[in-house]
Each structure stands twice: as structure tokens, then as C-alpha cells.
Amino acid sequence: MRLLLISNPTAGSNRAGLLQEVIDPLAGMFDEIVIRQTTQSLDALHFAEEATDFDALVVIGGDGTVFEVINGVAKLDKRPILGIIPGGTCNDFARTLGLPMVPRLAAEMIATQQIVEVDLGQVNDTYFLNFLGLGLVAEASIGLDTEEKARLGKMGYYLSTIRSSMEAEPFSYELELAEGQKMTGEAVLILAANGESLGGIGTNLSEGAYNDGKLDLVIVDEVNLTTIRDVILQKIGLATEPSFTHILTSGFTLKTDSPKVIDTDGEKAMHSPIEVSVLPEYLKMYSGRLDTLV
Numbered sequence: 001m002r003l004l005l006i007s008n009p010t011a012g013s014n015r016a017g018l019l020q021e022v023i024d025p026l027a028g029m030f031d032e033i034v035i036r037q038t039t040q041s042l043d044a045l046h047f048a049e050e051a052t053d054f055d056a057l058v059v060i061g062g063d064g065t066v067f068e069v070i071n072g073v074a075k076l077d078k079r080p081i082l083g084i085i086p087g088g089t090c091n092d093f094a095r096t097l098g099l100p101m102v103p104r105l106a107a108e109m110i111a112t113q114q115i116v117e118v119d120l121g122q123v124n125d126t127y128f129l130n131f132l133g134l135g136l137v138a139e140a141s142i143g144l145d146t147e148e149k150a151r152l153g154k155m156g157y158y159l160s161t162i163r164s165s166m167e168a169e170p171f172s173y174e175l176e177l178a179e180g181q182k183m184t185g186e187a188v189l190i191l192a193a194n195g196e197s198l199g200g201i202g203t204n205l206s207e208g209a210y211n212d213g214k215l216d217l218v219i220v221d222e223v224n225l226t227t228i229r230d231v232i233l234q235k236i237g238l239a240t241e242p243s244f245t246h247i248l249t250s251g252f253t254l255k256t257d258s259p260k261v262i263d264t265d266g267e268k269a270m271h272s273p274i275e276v277s278v279l280p281e282y283l284k285m286y287s288g289r290l291d292t293l294v
């Protein structure tokens, strides 16, 4: 078995010595390990595009590096099995996969070779693993400067979300689901989630969301105390009829009154209108979830 290890040395919690710590557990499982360190943005994307001769690809980095890797790998006919060693601030998809947040322990888990099939989201010609969002989500991370992110970590996202919530401007949308339903209205946030964690916290959307062939589409028309109460009640399993709309869908087209920034896994490179679909069980990934252990 050949392993390509891609490491972003500038990601949040990456540090000297970490590479050696994670290689030790992986060395027992693979005959050959090739290490490639990123030196700039998009290196991970290009390394992943060239990974066709590898059986596995493990990425050490945060959600931004993982996003580049899945966009590189998605276009390959023969895709390596993917593993994530959490090296960022939120590490959302590593959480969905039940991987330990301690890099050495995540490497040990990957070395047990527990594999799950994972859906991949596609929007226009870009892929996303965790979520796609517009409105509040995109604005929350735009409102966060690098210094705040470094200093406050996850807390920075929450502060920024609160800041943006208070200024949330509703926008008009037209949605057409793959299942045929059409919806129009005003929203402050539209989110399509594949993973089960957002900004480092569990969303409590449908169980097994990452391989059900569907996205959890959430539409929030306004942020008020009722919405916040319902999010909390949902989280502790008490909400029945939340004040936001939650639909399972295998894809949709979305138009807005004016072009809105689209956030894919934390990266903002496109605007609405968009066409979104799900590639069911498209990627094989190393998992640490108890429900997938044999």
C-alpha cells in the first residue's frame, strides 16, 4: 500500500515534530509513504490531483486544506482512500468521522483501517465535503480577520457569528429541489450540510448524514430569540416544530435577488445562482466512528 501524506505546516495546530508523531503509527500500515508539504495556497489541490497512483492520501491540516484535497481528488477516476489528521481550528469533517482531535491518536485510528463511504457535494464545478452556505455563514467567516482567528480560535467564529447575526440582512431566494418542490421566500441563512459539525460543534441534523445520498437543507428566515431557543432545544432533542425549515434533498438550484457569496467548507470563491447535487458514497474515508467499527 502506498500513502501520500500532505501536510500544511501553517495550519492552526500544526507544529514542529507533529509530522514524525503521525508517521510512526502510519508506518506500520503502509509499504511506502511519500510526504509533500505545502508552501502556498492551492499546493494541496495540485498534490491531490496527482495522487492517482496512491492507495491512500492522508492530509494534515485544517478545513481549508481538506477542501483543496477533496477538490483535487474528486476529479480522479481512481481515488485514494482519504484520511484527515486534524490540524486546524474547527476540523469539522474529522469530527463527523469520529476521529480523535489529537493528531497522533487520529493517526493511530487511521492505521486501524476502518473505512466508510462518504457522499460529496458538488456546486457548479466545485466540491464540498462538509457544508455549503450563504447569508449568515458566509458573512460570519468574512467578518473574521486573521489576527482574531489566530488569537481566539473557535471562539472567534462565535463572536463573528453574533456580530453578523445582529446585522443580518434578509435576501430573497428561489429554490427548486431535485425532488420537484419549488420554494420562494426571504432568508438570512441557507445552509446545505453533508457533515454533522459546523464551526466545531455538532449540528444534530439527521444521523448518518454523510452517507445518506442527501444534503440537510436548512433555511432560516430570521434570527430572533425563537430561532436561538429552537436551535438549543434541537440540540438537546426537545424541539418538535422548529422555527426554521429543514428538508432532506438530493440537490437543488438556487437563485437570489442579487449575487450572494457562497461559502463551501469555509472557502468563499463563488456567488449565486448555483446548482447543487450530491455524489452518493463517492469517497472512501478512514473513520473512527463507533457505529462503523466492526
Ligand SMILES: Nc1ncnc2c1ncn2[C@@H]1O[C@H](COP(=O)(O)OP(=O)(O)OP(=O)(O)O)[C@@H](O)[C@H]1O
Pocket: 008, 009, 010, 011, 012, 013, 038, 039, 040, 041, 042, 043, 061, 062, 063, 064, 065, 066, 068, 087, 088, 089, 090, 091, 266
Ligand atoms: N505553506 C503555506 N503557507 C501559507 N498558506 C498555506 C500554506 N499551505 C496551505 N496554505 C493555505 O492555508 C489555508 C488555511 O489552512 P487550513 O484551513 O488548513 O488551516 P486553518 O485555517 O488553521 O484551519 P481551519 O480552516 O480549520 O480554521 C489553506 O486554505 C491553504 O490554501
